[in-house]
Every structure is written in structure tokens, then in C-alpha cells.
Amino acid sequence: MNKVLIKLYVPSLERNFEIWLPLNKRIYNVIELITKGISEMTEGVYNPKKLPILYNRETGVNYNLKDIVQDTDIVNGSELVLL
Numbered sequence: 001m002n003k004v005l006i007k008l009y010v011p012s013l014e015r016n017f018e019i020w021l022p023l024n025k026r027i028y029n030v031i032e033l034i035t036k037g038i039s040e041m042t043e044g045v046y047n048p049k050k051l052p053i054l055y056n057r058e059t060g061v062n063y064n065l066k067d068i069v070q071d072t073d074i075v076n077g078s079e080l081v082l083l
Contacts, residue, residue, distance in 0.1 A: 004069070007079045009057060010038060013046055023070040027054060027063045034082060055081040 003020045010017065017038065021030055031054055038046045054063045057079035063072055074080070 004074060004076050004078070006074060007057075007077070008034065009079070009081045010046065011081065011083060012048075013038070013042065021069050021074065023068075025069055026065065027067050027069065027072070028065040030054070030069060031065070031082070038082075052082045055083060057081045 002023050004023060005018060005020055008017045008019050009015075019034060019037075025033075028051070031051055034054075035046075035048060035052060051065075055061065056063070056073065059073075063074075
């Protein structure tokens with residue numbers, strides 16, 4: 001499978017989302033896709049001024065924007081935070 005299903009928490013919205021992430025994309029591109037999707041789902045309520053940072057909810061480690069998803073510890077069921 002070329003995607004993983006993650007649980008994403010967005011503190012500014014106090015909401016959780018389940019999202020499929022493509023394994024072959026860079027974290028930077030994934031954050032852009034997530035941000036655009038959440039903005040559309042919230043009808044523009046979520047519209048950050050700068051690119052948010054993606055964190056692992058369990059370890060608190062933030063992901064390097066240049067890393068490819070499959071080269072990180074992100075797997076099915078991972079819990080992430082978008083700040």
C-alpha cells in the first residue's frame with residue numbers, strides 16, 4: 001500500500017481528523033495538502049498565515065520538511081499534531 005492512515009489533531013480547531021498520507025511525498029508537501037484540505041472542510045476557518053509544523057503526538061518530535069513520509073516513523077495509526 002502506498003498510503004498510511006493517521007490520526008491528526010489540530011489544536012487551533014480543537015478537532016481530530018483521520019487522513020490518508022501518501023508515502024512517497026515529502027513532509028512539506030503533505031503539510032500543504034493537509035492545510036488545504038482542512039481549510040476547505042472548515043470553509044476557510046482554518047487558514048494559517050505560515051506553514052504549520054507537523055509533530056508526532058506521542059514523542060513530541062517534529063518532522064523535517066525535506067523528509068519523505070516513508071522514511072519517517074509515520075505508520076498506520078500514528079497520532080500527529082499540526083501546529
